[in-house]
Each structure stands twice: as structure tokens, then as C-alpha cells.
Amino acid sequence: MLSATFRRYYGEHRGVKVKIKDKTRELGELAVGINKKGKFVTVSSKVKHRAIVGVTGAGKTTLAQTLKEVDYARGRKVVEIEPSLEAKCEGIFMNLPNDDPEMIKVLKNEFDLEPKPIRTIAYTPNTPQYQKFVEKYPEAEKFFKPIKLTEDELLNLIPKILPSGPVERLLLTAYLQDAGSLEELKDVLEGEDVPGYMKATAQKILYIANLNLISDEGYSLREVLSGDYISIITFAFVDDPLDRFVCSLIYLSAIYETWKDMPHDRILSFFVADANLFAPSRSKDLLDSLSRYQTRARAQLQIYARISRAQHLAWTLDFQSWQDIDEVVKEQMTERFFKRSWSEEIAKMLGIEPHELRRLGKSYAYFHNMLTCQKIMVRPPMSRKAREGQFTPVDFVKEFRRFEKYEDTFDIV
Numbered sequence: 001m002l003s004a005t006f007r008r009y010y011g012e013h014r015g016v017k018v019k020i021k022d023k024t025r026e027l028g029e030l031a032v033g034i035n036k037k038g039k040f041v042t043v044s045s046k047v048k049h050r051a052i053v054g055v056t057g058a059g060k061t062t063l064a065q066t067l068k069e070v071d072y073a074r075g076r077k078v079v080e081i082e083p084s085l086e087a088k089c090e091g092i093f094m095n096l097p098n099d100d101p102e103m104i105k106v107l108k109n110e111f112d113l114e115p116k117p118i119r120t121i122a123y124t125p126n127t128p129q130y131q132k133f134v135e136k137y138p139e140a141e142k143f144f145k146p147i148k149l150t151e152d153e154l155l156n157l158i159p160k161i162l163p164s165g166p167v168e169r170l171l172l173t174a175y176l177q178d179a180g181s182l183e184e185l186k187d188v189l190e191g192e193d194v195p196g197y198m199k200a201t202a203q204k205i206l207y208i209a210n211l212n213l214i215s216d217e218g219y220s221l222r223e224v225l226s227g228d229y230i231s232i233i234t235f236a237f238v239d240d241p242l243d244r245f246v247c248s249l250i251y252l253s254a255i256y257e258t259w260k261d262m263p264h265d266r267i268l269s270f271f272v273a274d275a276n277l278f279a280p281s282r283s284k285d286l287l288d289s290l291s292r293y294q295t296r297a298r299a300q301l302q303i304y305a306r307i308s309r310a311q312h313l314a315w316t317l318d319f320q321s322w323q324d325i326d327e328v329v330k331e332q333m334t335e336r337f338f339k340r341s342w343s344e345e346i347a348k349m350l351g352i353e354p355h356e357l358r359r360l361g362k363s364y365a366y367f368h369n370m371l372t373c374q375k376i377m378v379r380p381p382m383s384r385k386a387r388e389g390q391f392t393p394v395d396f397v398k399e400f401r402r403f404e405k406y407e408d409t410f411d412i413v
Contacts, residue, residue, distance in 0.1 A: 028111030029073050032066060033365065033376030040111075041367060041376045043067070045074065047267055047309045049332045051325070052318040053346070054339025059362035060318045061090060063337055064271055065381040067316060068094070069118055071269040072230055076314075079224070079231040079255060080271035084248035085241045088273075088391040091232040092143055094120040094383035095396075096403055103380035106363075111379055118383040119229040122236075122393070123147040125247060126215040130237035137397045144393060146218030147233070151181055153221075153254065154214060158185075160253045160300060161246075162204055163292035172201060182209040211243055213250065221258040225268065236393055242289050245277065249297050252278065256304050256313065264312040275301075275317035276324035285324060298326050305332040322346050338366040 031040035043050070050067070052060045068078050068091075082088050097115035098104060107113040124130050126146035134141045155176060159169050175194075179185035182205060188194070189202035224231050233251050235244040252272065259268050272278065276285045278297040286294055305315060305328070317333065319325050322343050338346050340360040347354040350366050350373050360366075367376050390399065 028113045028379070029382075030070055031111060031379050032063075032070055033367070033378045034110055035374050035376050041374065043070065043335055044369070047312055047314045048334050049305060049308070049314055050316040050335040050337065051330065051333035052316065052337045052339070053320070053322055054341055054365075055320055057362075058339035058341070058360070059365075059378070060339055061273070062362070062381060062385050063339065063365060063378050064273070064316065064318055065091070065094065065383065065385060066379050068230055068269070068271060069381055069383065071267075072118060076267045076269045077225060077227075077231075078269045078271070079233065081233045081248050081252060081255075081273065082235075083274045084235060084245045084277060085274070086391070087234075087236045087238070087241070087244060089122055089232070089234045089236040089393050089396065090386040090391050091230070092120055092122045092234075092393070092396045093386040093390065093399065094118045094230060094381075095143060096384040096399065098380060098382055098384050100380070100385065103385075106377075106380050107382060110377075113379075113382055115384075116382045120232060120383075121145055121227070121229055122232040122234045123219065123224055124234050124237045125149070125211070125213050126218050127212045127237045129239065133237060133393060137394075139400070140393065140397050143396070143400075144234075146215060147224065148215050148218035148220050149213050149254070150216065151214050154208070154250070155179070155182065155185065157250055157253055157257070158205065158208065160257070161249050161293070161296060162201065162208075163296045164201060168198065168201060171195070171198060182206075182214075208246070208250075211247055212238075213247060221254055222262065225255070225259055225262060234393075242287075245287075245290055246293055249278070249293060249300075252297070253300055256308070256311075259313055260311040266312070268311075268313045269316060270308075270313055271316045271318075273318050275329075276319040276321075279317075279326040279329040280324065281326045281330075282324060298329075302326065302328045305329045334370050336368040338368065339364075 027040050030042055032043055033041045035041050052063055054060050072078050080091055082091060095117050097117050104115055107115060122144045124144060124146060130146060134144065159173050175185060175188045179188050186202045186205050189198045235247050238244045238247055277294065279301045280286055280294055280298065308315060322345060341357050344354050347357045363377055365376055365378050367374055
């Protein structure tokens, strides 16, 4: 018979008598959840792209955290770009063990797991805000580290992320061969023999040059992607929301371009939160000041989603509505998790009544892998999920200080 904890979480199946099979620590750690028959549910070990869909507050972030733990336990390299507009830095809380009493019960009773921290490092552009932060909170340097992006690397990325037409990009690539720096490239583009429409391109490049991305100090992307820990790319130390989006677009491209040139002895699991900003299908997600950058991001993600499997790179994208994401990108997502949603299209796809989808609790998801569809109780993360309102680096430092003082029974490297 199901345990009381499981019945409480799986109320609509109360009274169903099943036996939980293969209940071992190893399988529990690799499970993304458990179905109504009491069997562990896992995601594919192959390179497959995933989508996590649901309204705000439906538990997308918690599910994504469990998936990160599963991928990490399998030996994948896990990297995440957190929400680019909101400057959230929630993933860093994974350095602490889960302390939610209900989640801990489910971990122990249903998955035979104990809460534990997962080593996670947040990387950030080496901005003045970041430098002030680690000066004020020196213990944070172990968790927040600067990322190094050279001027040559940024120059190579510009044709991929800059909003422009094909002719403009062709000319830009040619001009790049004559420029050894962003300043030289701007000067070239402002020359008398350059077409007038390239003057606007010069201003875009000047804007990118002022984003504080170039740094010779810190960790290279190759080092970030080689480390045996979960890497979070955070823009919490970039002040302006629009700047944060452009920075995240640059790093989205930079991570892919760096990974494809590295040896592929393992899979890169690349998590992107609020992915509808990068591949919008509807005008409501096109922001006035960013629409051209978003259109460029969508074109890049369309290509990356199609060809990433050959590079051993699997995307996990989360977004709020099934209609939000570009169709070309969406079609590549062959493992799909649906949380609470108002979408009748999703309900029809899953073969359920719309009210079942609207009432879905935070602990559940429908898992559709193009072969079967089943409702699961999501395995709680073993590491700590940031509480409501805890999303800034300072929030983490305060929680870590409290943990060190009162609960330091875990070895945090």
C-alpha cells in the first residue's frame, strides 16, 4: 500500500494499492518522479531536448532543479542561464541541502534519499557590482566567480548575436578581418567608404562594448564547462534588465560555440529559464527595446535546437505557455513536462479534461516523451530550493551564514 506521505501528495489516487518496485538509492537519485503505479519514472539517457511548461507558481523551477540533479548524477555537465530580465540567482541555493520538511519526507519514504547539497558555482560578468559584492561578503567568492571573456571572443560572437540582415552580416564579417578590437571595428564602420546603414551597426557595437563583458581576469568558458559541478550563469550583477537580456544572449551563443569545439566525452545539459524571451512566437513576448535582438536570438535557437544533438548538447527550456515558444524550436523538444496550465490545446494533447490541467498541484507534472504520457509526482530536489522571495546573491549569503552557524553537518566544498 502507498505510504501516507505518497497518498497525501497523490490525493486523487488515494486507495490504489501498489507496490513500489526497485526502490533503491541509485534508482531514486536518477528518477524524475514516480507514477500512480508506484514505479520510478526516468528521462532518456540519450541526447534529447526537453520542455517544461506551466504558469507562474506551478513548480517549473523545482522540476528543473530535480532534472539538473538527475543529469549531474548521470555524469553530465550541467549549465544554466537563469531568467535574464529578473536577475534571479536561485540555483546557487543548491549548495545547501533541502530543508523543506514535506519534501524531505517524500525523498526518504518514496525515493530512499536524504537531502544533500549539490556543488554549484554561479559565474558572472566581472562587473563593478560583482566586485563590490565579494568585497562586502568575502565568503561568497567560493560560490560566485567572475567569468572571463576576451575581446577576440566577443568579436567572433558579434555576427551571431547582432540584429542585422544577411548583407549587413556579410559586410560585418569582412570588416572584422580588418579590426583587432571593438574600438577599431567601430572606427572602420564609421569610415567614409562604408555604406550608411552600417553606421547603426557601429552604435550597436559601441553599446555591446559598454556592457562590462570583456575581462582578462576570471574563468574562461572552457574552464566553466570542464568543471565537475553545476554551473549557473547569472546576470544578477548587471543593473539594467535590457542589458541583462543582451548579455544572456551573448553567453547563450558563447556556451554553444565553446562546447562544440571541446572534446565530447559527456553530454552538456543546457538549461534556459524563461526561454520564450529567446524564441518568442507571439508579439506579447517581443519587448520594444529588444525585439530585434529577440528575433536574432530566435534564429540562433532555431539552428542550435536542430543541430545540438550532434554536439552532445541537450537543451531544457522552460516557459509559461505552449503557444509562447517558436514552433521550430518547440518541435525539437521530444521530452515534455506539463505543469499547471490553462491551455486546452495541451489538455487535448494529453488526452485529459482541461480542468485536470488547471487544478494540477505543484508536486505533479504530466510527462510526455512522444511515446507515452503519464502523470507523475515529481521527485523533490535533494538540494535546497530557494524560498519565495529568495532570489538574490545576498539572500543566499544570509542563508548560508545561518546554515553554517546552526546546521553545518554537510561538507560544502
